[in-house]
Amino acid sequence: MTAGIRTRDLGIDFGGGVGLHDVDLEVPARGVHALIGPNGAGKTTLFSILTGLVPPGRGTVILGGRIAYCPDTPEHEPWLTAAEVVAQSRALCGLPRDATSDRTVLARCGLVEVADRRVGSWSRGMTQRLGIAATIATGADVLVLDEPTSALDPFGQAEVLRLVRELGDERCLVLSSHSLAAVERVADTVSILHRGRLLWQGTLPALLADGLSATWIVRVAGVAGVAGMNDVNDAADLGVLEERLRARPGVVVARRGPAELTVTYADAATGTRRLASDLAAAAVPVVSATPEAGDLDSAFVALVTAHDRRTEEIPT
Ligand SMILES: Nc1ncnc2c1ncn2[C@@H]1O[C@H](COP(=O)(O)OP(=O)(O)OP(=O)(O)O)[C@@H](O)[C@H]1O
Numbered sequence: 001m002t003a004g005i006r007t008r009d010l011g012i013d014f015g016g017g018v019g020l021h022d023v024d025l026e027v028p029a030r031g032v033h034a035l036i037g038p039n040g041a042g043k044t045t046l047f048s049i050l051t052g053l054v055p056p057g058r059g060t061v062i063l064g065g066r067i068a069y070c071p072d073t074p075e076h077e078p079w080l081t082a083a084e085v086v087a088q089s090r091a092l093c094g095l096p097r098d099a100t101s102d103r104t105v106l107a108r109c110g111l112v113e114v115a116d117r118r119v120g121s122w123s124r125g126m127t128q129r130l131g132i133a134a135t136i137a138t139g140a141d142v143l144v145l146d147e148p149t150s151a152l153d154p155f156g157q158a159e160v161l162r163l164v165r166e167l168g169d170e171r172c173l174v175l176s177s178h179s180l181a182a183v184e185r186v187a188d189t190v191s192i193l194h195r196g197r198l199l200w201q202g203t204l205p206a207l208l209a210d211g212l213s214a215t216w217i218v219r220v221a222g223v224a225g226v227a228g229m230n231d232v233n234d235a236a237d238l239g240v241l242e243e244r245l246r247a248r249p250g251v252v253v254a255r256r257g258p259a260e261l262t263v264t265y266a267d268a269a270t271g272t273r274r275l276a277s278d279l280a281a282a283a284v285p286v287v288s289a290t291p292e293a294g295d296l297d298s299a300f301v302a303l304v305t306a307h308d309r310r311t312e313e314i315p316t
Helices: 043-050 082-092 099-108 124-137 154-168 180-186 204-210 230-246 268-282 296-313
Strands: 003-015 018-023 026-028 031-036 058-063 067-070 142-146 172-176 189-194 197-203 215-220 252-257 260-264 286-291
Touching (some): 026 189, 031 180, 124 154, 197 296, 204 296, 268 286
Parallel strands (some): 067 142
Antiparallel strands (some): 003 058, 215 260, 252 260
16 A cells, blocks of 8 residues: 555654654555544644644654645635635645636635635635645645634535545545544544544544444334324334344343333444344344444544543553
C-alpha cells in the first residue's frame, strides 16, 4: 500500500506531558482518512506538523506528494471575489493562471454562481466551501481539512461530506471531525488520537468490529392493521421468541421493552455467527436486530475509556 502520509516516532512537547508522543501514523495514498479524538487530543497540532506549519520536536514525516491544508475556520481577504481567492491559491503554489480550472473547482464546491462576488460578507458555510475550493486549487496530492463540517447546518454538512467523499476517491484526504456520524458516512480509514497518543488506526469496518458488543436488541413485529391489538400481539410474539431463544445453547435473553428483547452471546464473534440462524430457528416475525454497541460512537468511547483506565492503574 502506498502511503499518502507516514510518520515515525513523531513528537512535540508543550510541557507537563502535553503534546504528541510517538505517533506512527500511516494513511493510504487514496481514500478518506478521519482523525478523531476528544478536545485537546492533539489533532490540530498533528495537522500543523504534517503541513510544515510547526516543526516537530522529534520524529519524521514522509508525504506521498504535495500537501494542502484547510483550517477549521478559513479566512479570506474580504475584498477578493471567490474566483480571485481560488486564483490566488493556485498562484501561491506557483501554478500558471487557469480561469477555466478555477471555475471547475468553484463548481465542484457549489460556488460557481457566486464566483464573481466579494467574499467579505459570506456565510460560514460558503466561507468553509471556499476554503476547500482554495485547497483543491493547489492541486496537492494530500488534502488536510480540519473539522470541515463544524458549524455547518445539516444541508451544508451533507454538501461538504459529498465533496469529501468525491475528493477521497481521487487522492489522499484527511479530515478531523467531532461528528462521528459524519465520519462513519465518509471515512475509509480512521485513527484515534487521545492525550497526544495514537490509540488506534485502521479501516472503519475493523474499528466498528472491534467495538461491537456481544448483545443485540431484537424487536418483534406486531399484527399490523388490527386497532388496539398491536401491544397484545407484540407481547405474545415476544414471549414465544424469548422462550425459543432461551432453548438455544449459550444464549442469554432478557426483556427490554414491550416489543424488544436483548440477546447476549459469550462474545461478539459468536453472536455475529449465530444470531441470524437462532432468529430463523425461532420462527417469529422480527422487525430488526441491532447491536447494542456497534457504531463509531461506542467504539470511540470504549477505546478512550479503556486507555484512561489503564493509565490511571499505572502507579506513578
Ligand atoms: N503552541 C502551543 N503551546 C503550548 N500548548 C499547546 C500549543 N499548541 C497546542 N497546545 C496544547 O496541546 C494540546 C492539544 O491541542 P490541539 O489544539 O492540537 O488539540 P485538538 O485535538 O485539535 O483539540 P480540539 O478538538 O479542541 O480542537 C492542548 O492541550 C493545547 O492546549
